[in-house]
Amino acid sequence: MKRWKSLLVLSSLSALLVGAIALGIALGAVPLSPFDADPTNRLILTQIRLPRVLLAALVGGALALCGAVMQGLFRNPLADPYLLGIASGATAGAALTIALHLDIYWGFVPLGAFLGGVLAVAIVYRVAQTRWARLDNYALILSGVALAALFSAVTSFLLFYGGAAHDARRLIFWILGGLGGAQWLYVFGVLGTLVVAGMVVLLFARDLNALALGEEMAAHLGIEPRHLRKILLVAVTLLTAVAVAVSGTIGFVGLIVPHILRLIVGPDHRLLLPVSALGGAVLLTLCDAVARTVLAPAELPLGIITALLGAPFFLFLLRRRAQIGATL
Amino acid sequence: MIRLERVRLGYDGRLVLRDLELEIAPGEVFGLVGPNGSGKTTLLRAISGRLSPHAGAIYLDLRRLSELSSRELARELAMLEQEISCSFDFTVREIVELGRLPHRARWQRLSRQDHEIVTRALWLTDTLPFADRSIQRLSSGERQRVWLALALAQEPKVLLLDEPTAHLDFNYQIEIMELVCSLAQEQNLTVLVSLHDLNWALHYTDRVALLSEGRVIALGEPERVLTEKLIEQVFRVRVRIVDGTGERYIVPLFGDLSPNPSPKVGGGFPLPVPGRGPGG
Numbered sequence: 001m002k003r004w005k006s007l008l009v010l011s012s013l014s015a016l017l018v019g020a021i022a023l024g025i026a027l028g029a030v031p032l033s034p035f036d037a038d039p040t041n042r043l044i045l046t047q048i049r050l051p052r053v054l055l056a057a058l059v060g061g062a063l064a065l066c067g068a069v070m071q072g073l074f075r076n077p078l079a080d081p082y083l084l085g086i087a088s089g090a091t092a093g094a095a096l097t098i099a100l101h102l103d104i105y106w107g108f109v110p111l112g113a114f115l116g117g118v119l120a121v122a123i124v125y126r127v128a129q130t131r132w133a134r135l136d137n138y139a140l141i142l143s144g145v146a147l148a149a150l151f152s153a154v155t156s157f158l159l160f161y162g163g164a165a166h167d168a169r170r171l172i173f174w175i176l177g178g179l180g181g182a183q184w185l186y187v188f189g190v191l192g193t194l195v196v197a198g199m200v201v202l203l204f205a206r207d208l209n210a211l212a213l214g215e216e217m218a219a220h221l222g223i224e225p226r227h228l229r230k231i232l233l234v235a236v237t238l239l240t241a242v243a244v245a246v247s248g249t250i251g252f253v254g255l256i257v258p259h260i261l262r263l264i265v266g267p268d269h270r271l272l273l274p275v276s277a278l279g280g281a282v283l284l285t286l287c288d289a290v291a292r293t294v295l296a297p298a299e300l301p302l303g304i305i306t307a308l309l310g311a312p313f314f315l316f317l318l319r320r321r322a323q324i325g326a327t328l
Numbered sequence: 329m330i331r332l333e334r335v336r337l338g339y340d341g342r343l344v345l346r347d348l349e350l351e352i353a354p355g356e357v358f359g360l361v362g363p364n365g366s367g368k369t370t371l372l373r374a375i376s377g378r379l380s381p382h383a384g385a386i387y388l389d390l391r392r393l394s395e396l397s398s399r400e401l402a403r404e405l406a407m408l409e410q411e412i413s414c415s416f417d418f419t420v421r422e423i424v425e426l427g428r429l430p431h432r433a434r435w436q437r438l439s440r441q442d443h444e445i446v447t448r449a450l451w452l453t454d455t456l457p458f459a460d461r462s463i464q465r466l467s468s469g470e471r472q473r474v475w476l477a478l479a480l481a482q483e484p485k486v487l488l489l490d491e492p493t494a495h496l497d498f499n500y501q502i503e504i505m506e507l508v509c510s511l512a513q514e515q516n517l518t519v520l521v522s523l524h525d526l527n528w529a530l531h532y533t534d535r536v537a538l539l540s541e542g543r544v545i546a547l548g549e550p551e552r553v554l555t556e557k558l559i560e561q562v563f564r565v566r567v568r569i570v571d572g573t574g575e576r577y578i579v580p581l582f583g584d585l586s587p588n589p590s591p592k593v594g595g596g597f598p599l600p601v602p603g604r605g606p607g608g
Contacts, residue, residue: 204434216373220378220409221426221482222400
């Protein structure tokens with residue numbers, strides 16, 4: 001893709017993001033304007049609305065970026081940030097915190113979720129490494145699937161018998177994903193991780209391009225695939241785990257955003273990665289605005305909206321791939 | 329120049345290369361032939377630096393291969409795997425530009441000189457006309473030429489090709505081999521190519537090594553190595569070498585498997601894992 005064209009896409013997506021954020025701030029149970037002088041409205045704006053809208057943008061950006069990296073790493077456009085069991089690990093972590101009644105302390109549920117997510121990926125990585133000596137993609141994906149089932153069983157058990165039942169509503173909301181708990185600390189937490197992880201993955205974007213030709217060919221081009229995979233998996237896992245910790249498991253953003261944008265800007269990861277982050281931010285900001293307003297003052301879990309959008313699209317993708325005879 | 333000194337390599341306790349010795353001169357088109365499983369691909373991967381020998385050493389010019397980083401190696405040596413697939417919809421030019429990766433630091437953009445090298449590689453392989461087309465919309469013959477362009481963009485001294493004519497139609501096979509040979513001559517490339525079809529080896533290589541069970545059992549000019557007797561011994565199939573239009577052709581006698589068992593050149597299976605066994 002030509003340089004001016006990339007700049008055009010980047011700047012129009014940035015403009016869209018600014019627009020989406022402005023819209024997100026204005027919309028809600030209480031309509032707001034940044035110039036509102038009313039003290040109550042100002043408080044709603046600075047303490048509730050603003051952190052929430054920014055968190056939506058950051059989480060959306062983080063998930064889409066991670067999705068793009070995972071798709072490149074696994075050479076598969078159907079990969080997403082939750083491929084290695086991070087979502088079910090995080091959910092089990094959150095359920096365990098609630099079951100142990102630790103949720104009365106501030107910040108323990110997100111912490112439990114973060115640790116659960118990281119633990120899940122760490123186990124998957126170890127299992128795949130020891131069982132197959134040489135770590136390969138299938139081993140990782142299969143261990144991810146198996147571990148996701150295991151952690152889901154743990155969550156269900158805790159939910160029904162293990163004492164997480166007293167706060168089942170909270171847990172369910174968390175499973176479906178949502179930004180109801182948004183606060184400034186979360187905003188800065190995700191922002192910091194996104195900046196650091198984002199810089200790391202951008203630095204390796206060109207290696208991901210070479211990886212599209214397969215691990216052997218990438219190696220012949222001077223890249224060390226194992227090294228690359230380790231670095232990128234650490235970056236993606238930490239970023240996804242932070243996002244999941246503050247927002248629950250919001251599905252499909254990390255899957256469809258990179259996919260759509262790849263159709264528009266092409267597969268070059270040096271452009272695809274930043275563009276995906278921007279696109280994910282736009283999408284989730286808008287979805288969250290819908291979640292807050294459509295049943296206002298009640299709120300729809302964000303995961304329902306992204307899944308309503310994402311699942312049909314996912315099926316469309318599968319169907320299209322089946323038609324052109326491509327393998328998954 | 330590539331030199332292999334008593335290279336021993338294997339997987340899962342099975343030796344694939346057994347004390348293999350070989351020396352390949354600069355500018356040479358060197359063929360590797362032998363039955364499936366005789367070690368051709370393993371040998372190429374060892375020279376590419378992807379597999380390291382359990383024992384022995386491989387030298388590129390005067391340096392030991394293991395002393396070079398994978399990036400340094402990618403500047404000296406390009407390898408095309410037998411089957412290359414591209415998982416995303418890159419354009420031909422984007423693919424060939426990947427050949428410049430080992431020459432550029434991670435944060436560097438491609439320079440004007442890089443772009444010139446890429447265009448030249450496209451031109452040499454006659455892929456320039458479809459440089460902006462998607463790789464996934466090309467025929468397999470065209471795609472094979474793109475992989476060659478990628479390798480040339482690396483500006484290597486040595487080109488390793490693993491069965492470049494496999495899965496290609498006849499016309500494309502000839503096209504690729506002609507191209508490789510002319511490139512070797514014009515660019516003074518050392519080409520090491522594994523071939524399953526002995527006729528290609530007979531026509532296009534300067535020297536060939538006949539591999540069997542991980543050893544070189546014959547080495548030299550193709551006419552002297554690829555004899556009826558030796559082919560029958562190693563491949564267990566009867567062939568005739570016939571003359572036609574001033575060229576020689578190897579013709580298999582269909583359905584006539586040789587009754588002789590293949591010669592056990594390397595001794596019995598299984599061999600001990602190197603480093604643990606008595607010979608390691």
